[in-house]
Amino acid sequence: MNRVNKLKTWTIGYTFVLPALLYMLLLVGYPIIDNVRLGFQNVDMSNFIQSDHQFVGFQNYIDLFKDGTILRTLFNTVVYTVLCIALQFVIGISLALFFNQKFALASRLRGLVMISWLIPATITAMVFKYMFALDGGIINNALMSLHLINAPIGWLVQPELAMLSLVIANTWIGIPFNMILLTTGLTTIPKDIYESASIDGANAIQRFFRLTLPLLRPAILSLLVLGFIYTFKVFELVVIMTKGGPVNSTEMMSTFAYKMSFDQFQFSQGAAVANIMFIVLLIVGFWYFRVVHKEEVS
Template sequence: MARSKDRAAGYLFVLPALLYMLFFVGYPIVDNFRLSMFDVNVMNISSGDQPFIGLDNYKELFRKGIIVTSLTNTLIYTVACIVFQFIIGLAFALLFSRPFRMAERLRGLVMISWLLPATITAMTYKFMFGTSGGIVNELLAMLHLTGEPVEWLVTPFTAMFALVLANTWIGIPFNMMLLTTGLTTIPKDIYESASIDGANAIKRFFRITLPLLKPAILSLLVLGFIYTFKVFELVVIMTKGGPVNSTQMMSTYAYKLSFDEFNFSQGAAASNLMFLVLLVIGFIYLRLVYREEVSGS
């Protein structure tokens, strides 16, 4: 009897969060899938004459080909950002985990890039990489590395490079903090024993630090993939998906279909494809976590 009361109390505590998730998350996802099955555009959105067309919106997206380009761009952007964020974040985590006088103050200073709104960061980097008056071109000219200003944001490769650099600057503190937390859970005795056995710093890093950081690294990579994959503000402000869709991401393409071309059904279909990619990543993460728990038990 007491156990059933405790269970009922637990359900009551969970109920508000469940209702919130169903209303603000579950309903939009379901309705978005419904919307993608109809032909809804600016001409018929108010009239209610919205014919059911099944999977034709998805077929039309792949026929145009831009959805494949945007998916490829998003994957390239996401992987590049994760690699640079992780490497630099790990380096900072190892640095600031060492005891020195300014460690805490410098670590707090690094957090500024993560605390700033993404729109501010995008505007800053857009100014920095500007063709005329941009600080990057000014520095290159001062160092006599370029004769003419580089058109960073109007060339496909350099535009993607600028976006990756901007997002890397944002994501480094997040990686640093999670990895620093993981480093604090590693007992110091293990390092001392390894040093006594003759293991140098490189061996201690690859045979102790990285293996014991594996759970933190796994969570970090999956969360980083999800956060980076749905990039929006940086692209819209810095490049608007250009030049010639070379930096068009899935999120910006869905926005363009819905609010620039007013083809709401195809915009919903593009959003659903993005959702499915992230859903697969989520399932892979749960599978890896389950395997880790089974092997550790």
């Protein structure tokens, strides 16, 4: 009878899991596998409708690295991701510590901060594009009214400033996500620990670096990995605000893959760029699971 109950439980469990499993296999697993296949073939606009495509091995990847643009886009994506994650984390943990204090408007202000995360990325990109506009942009008008600059700055037409503009826009989106996860982590830390540390003479800075950060390590690790994945595959902000320019200074892996596939119709090379992105994110994912497994074992 016990074996029958176990079989019944197993059947019910897998029955509930089956729809999600089929969804992942059809809409996630199959596109990934087919994209890997496409990266090893020669598929462009001239032979797209043909059923039999030439197998070229790693030639698409070799051509990408010979051209050099893939290295520039990879560098841009890494720099953009690191800057965004660093700013989001610093501001996010500052807000988390602030809202963790008990005062009258804490919950309402915390909910207000969440608005930037709830707004669709396309809307945010359009808003920041007009804010950083050369003529009539809010940023230039504000800086000129404060007499910090004498003439409007071309935020989106200068390479370094264009990247900075994207980082600021994405940071504004990601701050609430960091704040909420870190606030949740702070609520799990017992207050008695801080009281004991205060009695022992630890000041606020010592309590933060020796208690708060170590106890928040699991939440911080998850936050950084998720932030890396979400930020590394940025698309909407770049397409709307800079279109990868000027002179490829803000070209990211995702936008480069899109342009190769749907602007230049080099479908195989576009797939190869996407596969490189997938490998990078897969490595980050495996590293995260390895670290988490070591912590659980220890």
